[in-house]
Amino acid sequence: MTQTGPQQGQSLRLTGVSKAYGGFKALEPTDLVVNAGEFLTLLGPSGSGKTTLLNLTAGYVEPTAGEIRIGERDVTRLPARHRNIGMVFQNYALFPHMSVGENVAYGLNVRRLPKPEIARRVNEILSLMRLDGFADRAVQQMSGGQQQRVALARALVIEPDVLLMDEPLGALDKQLRRSVQLELRRLHQKLGRTTIYVTHDQEEALVLSDRVAVMDGGRIQQLGTVDDLYDRPVNAFVAGFIGESNLLPVRVLSTSAGKASVDVEAFRRTIAVEAAPGTAAGEPARLLIRPEHVELGRDGDGVAAEIVEVIYLGELTQLTLRLESGQTLAARQITDRALRAGARVHVTWKPGHVRAVPHFPTKPTKTEKADA
Amino acid sequence: MTAAATLLQPKARTASMSRRHVETALLLGPALLVLALLFVVPLARLFSLAFTDPAGPFATFGVLAESSVYRQVMWNTFVVALMVTALCVLLAWPVAYVLSRLEGVWFGIALYGVLFPFWISVLVRTFSWMLLLERNGPINRLLMATGITEAPLALLFNNVGVLIGMIHILLPYMILPLYGAMVRIDRRLLLASDGLGASLLDTFRRIYLPLCLPGLAGGATFVFLLSLGFFITPALLGGSNAITLSMLIASFVNDRLAWSLAAAGSLALLAIVLVLMGLAARLLPIERGLFAR
Numbered sequence: 001m002t003q004t005g006p007q008q009g010q011s012l013r014l015t016g017v018s019k020a021y022g023g024f025k026a027l028e029p030t031d032l033v034v035n036a037g038e039f040l041t042l043l044g045p046s047g048s049g050k051t052t053l054l055n056l057t058a059g060y061v062e063p064t065a066g067e068i069r070i071g072e073r074d075v076t077r078l079p080a081r082h083r084n085i086g087m088v089f090q091n092y093a094l095f096p097h098m099s100v101g102e103n104v105a106y107g108l109n110v111r112r113l114p115k116p117e118i119a120r121r122v123n124e125i126l127s128l129m130r131l132d133g134f135a136d137r138a139v140q141q142m143s144g145g146q147q148q149r150v151a152l153a154r155a156l157v158i159e160p161d162v163l164l165m166d167e168p169l170g171a172l173d174k175q176l177r178r179s180v181q182l183e184l185r186r187l188h189q190k191l192g193r194t195t196i197y198v199t200h201d202q203e204e205a206l207v208l209s210d211r212v213a214v215m216d217g218g219r220i221q222q223l224g225t226v227d228d229l230y231d232r233p234v235n236a237f238v239a240g241f242i243g244e245s246n247l248l249p250v251r252v253l254s255t256s257a258g259k260a261s262v263d264v265e266a267f268r269r270t271i272a273v274e275a276a277p278g279t280a281a282g283e284p285a286r287l288l289i290r291p292e293h294v295e296l297g298r299d300g301d302g303v304a305a306e307i308v309e310v311i312y313l314g315e316l317t318q319l320t321l322r323l324e325s326g327q328t329l330a331a332r333q334i335t336d337r338a339l340r341a342g343a344r345v346h347v348t349w350k351p352g353h354v355r356a357v358p359h360f361p362t363k364p365t366k367t368e369k370a371d372a
Numbered sequence: 373m374t375a376a377a378t379l380l381q382p383k384a385r386t387a388s389m390s391r392r393h394v395e396t397a398l399l400l401g402p403a404l405l406v407l408a409l410l411f412v413v414p415l416a417r418l419f420s421l422a423f424t425d426p427a428g429p430f431a432t433f434g435v436l437a438e439s440s441v442y443r444q445v446m447w448n449t450f451v452v453a454l455m456v457t458a459l460c461v462l463l464a465w466p467v468a469y470v471l472s473r474l475e476g477v478w479f480g481i482a483l484y485g486v487l488f489p490f491w492i493s494v495l496v497r498t499f500s501w502m503l504l505l506e507r508n509g510p511i512n513r514l515l516m517a518t519g520i521t522e523a524p525l526a527l528l529f530n531n532v533g534v535l536i537g538m539i540h541i542l543l544p545y546m547i548l549p550l551y552g553a554m555v556r557i558d559r560r561l562l563l564a565s566d567g568l569g570a571s572l573l574d575t576f577r578r579i580y581l582p583l584c585l586p587g588l589a590g591g592a593t594f595v596f597l598l599s600l601g602f603f604i605t606p607a608l609l610g611g612s613n614a615i616t617l618s619m620l621i622a623s624f625v626n627d628r629l630a631w632s633l634a635a636a637g638s639l640a641l642l643a644i645v646l647v648l649m650g651l652a653a654r655l656l657p658i659e660r661g662l663f664a665r
Contacts, residue, residue, distance in 0.1 A: 058567055059566075059567075060563055060566075060567070079566065080563070080566045080567045081566045081567070081568075081569050081570060081571065081572075082569075083567075084569065085567055086567070087563070087564065087567040087568075089560050089563075089564060091558070091560065093558065093560040093561050093563070093564040095561060095564075095565075095579060096561075096583070097582050097583060106565070106568055106570070106578070107568035107569050107570075109578075110565075110568065110569055110570040110571065110574045110578070111569055154564075154568065155567075155568075158568060158569060
């Protein structure tokens with residue numbers, strides 16, 4: 001692979017792209033721009049439309065409506081073989097009747113490149129993927145982690161405009177997954193190739209991505225950096241899907257300029273909090289409190305609660321609290337041996353870290369709007 | 373049994389193993405006995421007949437090789453078998469492909485469509501073809517009524533009739549192994565090939581066909597071997613105009629009582645088949661496709 005700048009590949013632009021199978025809408029009309037060299041993760045539960053979005057981008061599925069551009073090229077109606085994409089499947093889909101080297105060379109062979117160039121590029125990518133000397137191995141002889149690297153090498157060697165990965169670590173065990181994540185990150189920093197990565201594992205998304213699109217119900221619920229998603233989720237789904245969270249039912253009394261006055265039944269009081277756009281009086285909403293933002297005091301004007309469970313995590317302690325209303329609340333504290341099950345405490349929260357969010361998924365909302 | 377346990381009880385282990393050998397031998401014994409007495413011995417006796425002709429040990433083979441009629445029959449047998457195999461591959465391919473893509477009720481219906489002919493005896497099916505293919509039979513009447521031909525075609529008592537009848541009977545033996553190979557192919561391999569920029573032809577040639585090869589080779593072997601030894605269908609549909617080796621051997625035995633010639637003919641057939649199968653196994657990259665799971 002030639003050593004060019006840290007940005008390789010093309011930008012990707014989806015405009016109003018949707019997919020319906022009969023009456024079932026797998027993907028609602030979606031706009032998405034992935035910048036050249038960016039690593040974007042599609043994160044969501046199964047059935048959220050993330051794989052549909054990936055397959056539309058790859059060209060394995062034709063959109064019902066909308067336009068897809070790779071760089072300046074309109075590829076909406078092009079089949080995958082004409083799009084110059086690199087695809088890594090969850091089960092790797094390595095060709096079982098070919099050696100490792102033949103698998104990697106496949107995309108170059110079908111492009112009818114000269115044999116010496118194919119040999120050179122295959123050797124380069126194998127050595128980049130730390131697979132030197134494996135070229136003649138049968139793919140069945142390779143371990144899961146090695147097969148994953150072969151699949152990645154096969155996708156990268158054709159120098160794709162966009163690299164697409166569909167849960168590529170799903171078949172690996174947990175420890176291996178961790179090290180492969182770091183390797184993927186290192187590789188992306190080195191190659192800077194435009195990448196779309198599909199996963200349902202939020203940790204994977206946080207480790208790897210420049211930006212994350214959280215998907216649910218065939219929609220991008222929120223697109224933004226990891227910080228955006230964690231600190232400023234646009235709705236209860238995103239708040240619950242990223243990180244740990246307490247989501248308490250609330251009644252929105254009034255909103256103004258990004259703030260809301262909400263009646264928290266669990267606390268039996270009305271408080272003023274930050275509010276996500278779309279939070280409106282009378283609409284269903286939740287109050288988001290991250291466990292690390294819960295503060296405990298011996299007395300004062302906090303909400304009275306009882307500690308019902310204590311799990312020491314070393315430096316931190318994970319607590320489960322039961323409020324007087326019966327609602328439970330997760331909290332995380334610097335370990336303090338005085339915090340024992342049965343102890344009575346008063347719960348307060350860090351101001352500015354508590355947020356009202358709409359409960360039902362809203363229309364796709366851009367992060368820029370959420371920041372406004 | 374662990375290695376340590378094996379070291380501690382070597383005697384117990386050999387004793388139990390030899391007992392198991394006795395059990396195995398006793399269980400297999402009756403079947404082996406029947407096979408040996410009723411199959412291997414008569415077969416050896418038959419083959420020995422080929423070498424014990426009064427005219428000399430290899431005289432029978434000489435007779436077979438020198439007669440242009442017999443050479444013609446052997447040639448015809450292999451040509452028919454090859455044509456049946458080739459046409460079965462061509463006809464079975466789309467059927468097997470459709471079967472591999474169908475699901476649920478439609479798959480069941482299609483599969484029974486393939487298997488249904490097995491329920492009817494070969495003899496009955498061959499006689500049915502005689503009725504259908506004869507000079508004034510329904511097929512010729514249809515061809516003439518629609519104006520495709522002026523005069524009735526000769527569909528019976530030649531190689532055309534033999535091919536039609538044999539393909540009809542042997543087609544399932546080609547379809548089923550081919551279907552088995554096709555249904556095991558992971559669709560994502562084809563998507564991966566497509567994504568890597570391969571044309572449809574490349575994806576077929578480099579991915580789909582090699583992965584189908586085990587089934588194709590298995591089915592072709594079945595069909596080729598069965599058609600070499602086919603007797604009823606060529607005898608009834610081909611008649612004296614399309615004599616095959618099996619018909620010749622039958623005529624040596626039934627008409628001329630020339631057992632040594634029949635034995636030599638059978639032996640020659642067996643030898644040629646073994647050579648061909650050996651060549652095919654050597655030349656086809658079947659074992660690479662066998663990895664396709």
